[in-house]
Amino acid sequence: MVSTNPYNDFLKECQMALQNSIATLHLSIPAISFSLDAPPSPEFGELTSTISFEIGKKIKQQPRSLAKQIVSSIDVKDFPLMSAAKFAGTGYINFYANFAELSKITIDSTLALNDAYGHVQTEKPKNVIVEHTSANPISPINIGKARNPILGDALARILAARGHAVFRHFYIDDVGRQTAVVAYGYKKLGRPSLKEKPDHEIGLIYTLTSCIIEIIRLKLALEKQRNVSTEIKQKLQMQLEDWSSIAAELKGKHPRLFTELLEKISEDKDTENLINKLNQAYEAGEEEAKGLVREVCQLSLDGIKETLTNAEIFFDSWDWESEFTWNSDVTKTLKALKKTGYAFQEGPVLEFDADKVAEDYKLKHMLGIKDDHEIPSLTLTRADGTTLYTTRDIPYSLWKFRKADKVINVVGMEQKLPQQQLKLALWALGYANHAKNLTHFAHNLVTLPGYKMSSRRGRYITFDEVMKEAVKRAREEVEKRSPQLSKEEKERISRIVGIGALKYALIEVDPTKRVVFTWDRVINFERNSAPYIQYSYARSRSILRRVKETPKKFDYSLLTKPLEHDIIWELARYPEVFIISAENFKPNTIADHANLLADKFNSFYTAFPVIKAKPEALSEARLGLVKAVSIVLRNSLSLLGIIAPEKM
RNA sequence: GGGUCCGUAGCCUAGUCUGGAUAAGGCGCCGGCCUUCGGAGCCGGAGACCGGGGGUCCAAAUCCCCUCGGACCCGCCA
Structure with missing residues (x-):
């Protein structure tokens, strides 16, 4: 039997058990919630219910005695995935999974559904x-x-x-002022042919042009305020000083281009007006403006597309x-x-x-x-x-x-x-x-620590630069750890690992929280990172490569170690994690779960032999488990746009 | 001034929506493991009264109110 969501199968059984029991005992109260929670520790089973607290409050009875009654009216034989239901603490009802069955349904389903395992289809596709x-x-x-x-x-x-x-x-x-600004600067330079990556070069033209016209604008504004000594004047003065220091910085870095632009822009009387005119003309769709602005945007866009392609990010429509x-x-x-x-x-x-x-x-x-x-x-x-x-x-x-x-x-x-x-x-x-x-x-x-990046101020670290550095650092690691691989393989793996690390670092944190950039943070190859998960995947694949054929039938009851149960539980939970992630738009929960599974797998990996496990049936069962782990790790990573490498 | 988001060990984070049992990982620190299949690893240890104060509740990191700190927004920018 193949299940798309083994966790949910078990959950349903627990809920059914509770419902039946409560009906039999005539404990039903309105609007009762049969939701189940994860217990704090494995000793309390796989799922726990706090229903006795809820009922106890309404009918004025001790939760603990209610839990006791409920548990004793549950016959686990009615529920194939359940091994026990126990009461504990001040009134908790704990459900224990029957791992012989749960393992079977989970591993069978993972192997059968393979790439599709966990990715439960919505009933309302849109x-x-x-x-x-x-x-x-x-x-x-x-x-x-x-x-x-x-x-x-x-x-x-x-x-x-x-x-x-x-x-x-x-x-x-x-459309808008900023494209008019860069198009204006680009035109002043005589629509130069670009030598470097176009978005970088256009970006530089934008920064320089924007800075120069900002200073011109502020100087003009100050002149107008000449006769009045006001707060406004002081504020303008401060802004001018700020921009002047930016200008000095930019001039230091790009002396030739800065000077050229400054000279050419100074030829114009009213730059502000020219830029506004260009903006108006472009928005109105006048041919000349269209030709110019589109040319600059297209150049920039070509560079941006290249960046995104390098990151394996693709679009269906460019609007x-x-x-x-x-x-x-x-x-x-x-x-x-x-x-x-x-x-x-x-x-x-x-x-x-x-x-x-x-x-x-x-x-x-x-x-x-x-x-x-x-x-x-x-x-x-x-x-x-x-x-x-x-x-x-x-x-x-x-x-x-x-x-x-x-x-x-x-x-x-x-x-x-x-x-x-x-x-x-x-x-x-x-x-x-x-x-x-x-x-x-x-x-x-x-x-960045201390300040926000700004294109206008030319203060930014590009995505390209970070990817390049990530790949470089990954390459050093691959070189060190897998010298036997071919040059092409090393290069491919370095990209997968470096970019994977970067993506993971920006996905794993809750989207509403900011990430303060440090190189070591966004390029991390240790635990709690994409490379850690990728490494776990490569290890699982390495085991599987060594056996000719993974058997089709396993004796799952042989998987009795707590670590094995932990892994099976996480495999069973994956579809549920996926649904929550998809319904609530939370990619980071996938990242979290993949890391957890990798963690359990690595512990298992060092604790127990797989290929050489005895008896042979145990070895085979473990091979099934390893294969299932590899599938879920690969599926999780693929949802995050991260590739799972066979070797690294 | 008004608004939104964030505050969890020295540092980075999970858990907060949907309240439940000893608050979970990682980095760093201390001590172990060249255990068969890959050491980007594994095992163990120290380290947090969840910014602070009230309240609701059998039960609060989680809900409500107040307060402090940080980020962002309140533009004829995007």
């Missing part, structure tokens, strides 16, 4: 769009932002394994933001928003009254916002008529919902407010359902 990365096409992906593609990709893999039709979308944010302004979707959205009455003119700009929508439709509670908290309004258009990011995100979201039932935006948690405003805009437009099916998967960033 079309799901996971939008992630969506890095601005003006600079390379830095390590601060790299958690986004890594988490987004893992989430997409998990949802696909759950049986959803998943589409991975990259939203190319090519240009500009398309939505050019095809009038944005215009239509603005018109529709005005019609709702929630858009209002404030001087030259158009605002969206997000708070009023929330009040009128009573959405604050649902959005987790306090009743008396006023949601700031969202600016929809600038004074010059151009639109803003969140404004354009509204038609883009509607477009996504024409293709999918569910949309997940993997976006940093600092964008919580705009994501809420977006939802409210959908609501106002009459798309309440879409708003409900829009999820902001919020995550925290990777920060």
Whole structure:
């Protein structure tokens, strides 16, 4: 018999036992919960119920005596996966698994389902769009932002394994001030042909241009304030000093390019105006602007794609933001928003009254916002008529919902407010359902000790750089530990291990917590890391390679050691862990479980022989166990976008 | 000023949604293991009253209130 979820089979038996028992004893109370917990220690069995506390409270009886009654009315013979039900402590009911049976069903199912084991299919498959990365096409992906593609990709893999039709979308944010800035700088340099990785070079042009025009802007602003000695003036002065020191730093690192850009930009009278004009022209879809901005973005994007490909992260769709302004979707959205009455003119700009929508439709509670908290309004258009990011995100979201039932935006948690405003805009437009099916998967960033990375300030460590270093360090290890492997094999393994370590480090921590970057933290080859799990997998495969054929039939009752039971329990639990991870969008629980399983397996590995175990039937049973472990480790890693190597 | 998130051994984290029995790992530290199949490993030890204070409950790291510390947001940036 093959089971997709052995843990759940056992759980169901325990619940059935409780239900029957409570019915027989006439202890039924309304709204009783039959949920079961993991006991704190193996001596208390595999699952535990606190139901006697609940009932005892209602009918005023001692939980312990209730537990005793319940347990004595359970006949374990009725439940094949159960070996015992005992009462303990002040009223706990503990269930013990019948490992002869549980082992059989778990290992048989794992071997039979193989790649599919654990990945329990949802009963309600949906079309799901996971939008992630969506890095601005003006600079390379830095390590601060790299958690986004890594988490987004893992989430997409998990949802696909759950049986959803998943589409991975990259939203190319090519509209807006920053692309105008970099395009302007690029044009000033005479559209140079690039020699290095394009996103790195474009990123540098962006940083330098942005810095130079910032200083020009601040100087002009200060001149205007010349006659008044105000706080504003002081603030401007401070900002100018800040940017000047950044400029000095940049000039030191890139003297030629900096000087060239400075000279060329100084030729222009009103840079600010030129950049605004370019932004307007691009958004309006004027040919010249289109040619220029698209050229820069495409170059940058080529580099970004290369980075993502190196990380084994792929997309189904690359969505240009500009398309939505050019095809009038944005215009239509603005018109529709005005019609709702929630858009209002404030001087030259158009605002969206997000708070009023929330009040009128009573959405604050649902959005987790306090009743008396006023949601700031969202600016929809600038004074010059151009639109803003969140404004354009509204038609883009509607477009996504024409293709999918569910949309997940993997976006940093600092964008919580705009994501809420977006939802409210959908609501106002009459798309309440879409708003409900829009999820902001919020995550925290990777920060450097002491400061946040910033493309504008040119302070960042690139994802490329970190991957390169990770592979380099992995290569040193492989060289040391497996000198017999071929050069090609070593290289392939170094990539798998190095990049695996990096991905794992950014996935294993709860997404809402930030990760402070240190090289040793993100490139870790010891316990509690991808390489540790990969190593465990390689060890399991190494055993399996040594035997000609794994037998089809095992005598599972021979697997009696506590460590063996621990492993089987974790194998049985894997489908449940997977479901929880998929339903709650928690990739880190997969990482956690894989590490736990690897841990148990390594202990088992040193404690007991497999191939040379006697009698032969025991050896065969252990081989089945090892094979099952290898399958679950490989399946878990694959959900995280990490490859399980045969050797390392 | 208003809001969101985070605070668990020297350090990094799990557990918090859905309250249950001695708070679980890793790094570092101390002491062991070249035990047959891979030492990126294994075994043992010391180390935390879960930021602080109240409250609810038979039971609180977990729920509620207050408070302190940190990060982020409140922009005609994204």
